[in-house]
Amino acid sequence: MPFDDFGLQRADSKTDLTRRFLYQPLRRVHTCFANPTKIQQLLFPYFFLSLIYALGVHFYGPFLRSLVVCDVKSEVGVAFSGSARCGDTNLVLTVAQAQEGRLVGMKLLVHGVAGPFLAVLADTSGRRPVLLLGMVGFTTAFFLFALVSSISQLHGSELIVSLCFFLEGATSAFDVVFLSMLADLTPSRSAARAAAFSSYFSVGALGSATAARLAVVVLRLQLRSYTVVWLLVGAAMAAVTVLFFFVVSETLGPEAKARAAARDRGLLSRRGYARTAVANILAPAKLIASSRFLQLWLGALLLNSLSSGILGVEASFTLAVYAWRPGDLQALTWPSQFIALCSLTLLGPLASRYKLRSVLLCSMLASCSVHLSGVLAPFTPVAIVGPSLFHSALAFGKPLMTAFLSGQFRADEQAKVHAVTHLCTNLGASVSIALFSGPLLFRPEARGWEASRPFLLSALLHFAGNGVRLLLICTTPEDSGSIIRAAAATKLESALEL
Known part of the structure; x- marks a missing residue:
């Protein structure tokens, strides 16, 4: 029996599982390093990002809790409140959570x-400049966070x-541009595009985990200051920016750029700069x-997005109600990212064998049921940890x-579609x-x-959102569903071999 480059016997029909789970993964890894494709070159820096x-x-x-200041001093032997300059745990949680809600909301x-702008x-000037702009923006913000850590009061540092x-x-439009770049590299309504999107979400899940x-x-170190932490995070983002600059090439084709340039020149000749800018925004x-x-x-x-605010208060909720330490919730829920990765790579191809409407109906009903179980969170931590994993x-x-x-949309509409969905979300x-973060x-x-x-x-908002989405899926023509099921049937490895 012949041998491959790794010294393994090639599988026959009786050893299909060995070939699928051992030989093919090794061959993909070898191919990725020996001859990386554009999709692989794009996903490599995206993992670090x-x-x-x-x-x-x-x-x-x-970080925001560490900046809270009050007249109550921290005492030795008492549980850490989150701030070295305030010993009132409830006050620290209330002030910091409200501040985080306002800042993240803004x-x-x-x-x-x-995002739409x-x-x-990205559709006219190219994908790379927009991504680099976002990376530079985050790098600057992280270094400014390090500066804020040296300021003694939250009030004095609020502006920064x-x-x-x-x-x-x-400055950030990461998902919008990355999805558009993957769409540039794959044919419209193809199995390769669905597999590329699966690869993208899988890499993101691995990075988040x-x-x-x-x-x-x-x-769990319960740091009194986050200056060094933000300096390290900012330096890491700067390194990823440099890596992206040298590794990733532009994916927007010259024809698309030429059409955009011609359209802009035509608009400029008829309307001028101000009207052209307004037209692009609209x-x-x-x-x-x-x-x-x-x-x-x-x-x-x-x-659905209106229901997502509960995720921002779960950590503070566990500190106040369960008296957990900082990091305890993350220690219990971080495997959820690996569960998501396994779901994308294993359940995705399996679900594609069934009707799209049936799969979505089952998943949405399960999601709503588990989301509703969060009502029991004040009585048991399982109501928080369980839904996160499920x-x-x-x-x-x-x-x-x-x-x-x-x-459902043309190639020159991809970035706009992803942008408006992100806008709504x-x-x-x-x-x-x-x-949800307010008092x-x-x-x-x-x-x-x-x-x-x-x-x-x-839970009520989540149930309403899934109901509207299910209604939309059920009213979509059956041929569109068959196209998507065929696209999702391609396994994750097909994207890695593009």
């Missing part, structure tokens, strides 16, 4: 407004902190107005839905995080059923 981005998000809460709002730039969050929101594990180590709005499908899709996204098992539907959405999330819903001293109010509201 997703890791650093997620790591920064994990540090928002404890960031998402700015990102939602800037950045998408227009707000500037950092504004900068992150105004690694970041969560690293965050647990840092959070382009996503015109797309929404012309597509009934997109309007319904955005309505479902808005309802929702990750439903990740196989994400690339399916993304490919379904992408297949971020607008809803900006309102949601501010609402109206989050009260560290609340116990029992009173503490379950935010979880009940989140």
Whole structure:
């Protein structure tokens, strides 16, 4: 029997499982390093980008808690409140959580407004400049966070902190541009595109899982200052920016650039610079107005995003209600990213064998049921940890839905479509995080059923969003569903061999 390059016997029909799970993965790894494709060159720096981005998000809460100052001094032998300059745990959690809600809400709002404009730039000027702009923006923000850590009061540093969050929101369009680049590299409505999206979400899940594990180590140190942490995170983001600059090439074809340039020249000759800028900004709005499908899709996204604010208060909730230490929740939930990775690679191909409507119906009903169980969070930690792990098992539907959405629009509309979906998601999330983090819903001293109010509201919004999305899927022509099922049937390895 012949041998391959690794010295392994090639599998015959009786050893199909060995060939699938041993020989093919080794061959893919060898191919990736020996002759990397453009998709592999794109996903390699994206892993580090997703890791650093997620790591920064994990540090928002404890960083803001460390800046709170009050008259109550920390005492020796008493549980750490989160701030070395305030010993009142409830006050620290209330002030920092409300501040985080306002800042993250502002960031998402700015990102939602800037996203469509950045998408227009990505469709006309190229993908790489927009991505590099976002990386530079985050690098600057991380270094400014390090500067803020040396300021003694949250009030005195509030302006700089707000500037950092504004900068992150105004310059980043990572998902929009990365998905557009993958769409550039794969044919429209193809199995390769669905597989590429699966690869993208899998790499992102792996980066987020690694970041969560690293965050647990840092959070359990109960640092009094995060200056060194932000300096290291900023330096890492700067290194990824340099790596991306030298490794990733432009994916927007010359013909698309030529069409965009000709269109801009025509607009300039007829309208001038001001009207051209307005036309570019209003382009996503015109797309929404012309597509009934997109309007319904955005309505479902808005309802789902309005329920997402509960995720921003779960860490503070466990500190107040369960008296957990910082990092304990992340230590229990970080495997959810690996569960999501397994869901994308294993359950995705399996789900493609069944009808799209049946798969989505089952997954949405399961998601709503588990989300509703969060109402019991004040009574048992299982109601928080369990849904986090279970929702990750439903990740196989994400690339399916993304490919379904992408297949409904032309190539020159891809970035705009992803931008308006991000706009809707971020607008809803900006309102949601501010609402759930405010004193109206989050009260560290609340116990029992009173503490379950935010979880009940989140469950109702989540159920409504899934209902609208399911209605949209059921009213979509059957041929579109068959196309998407065929696209999702391709396994993850096909994308790695492009």
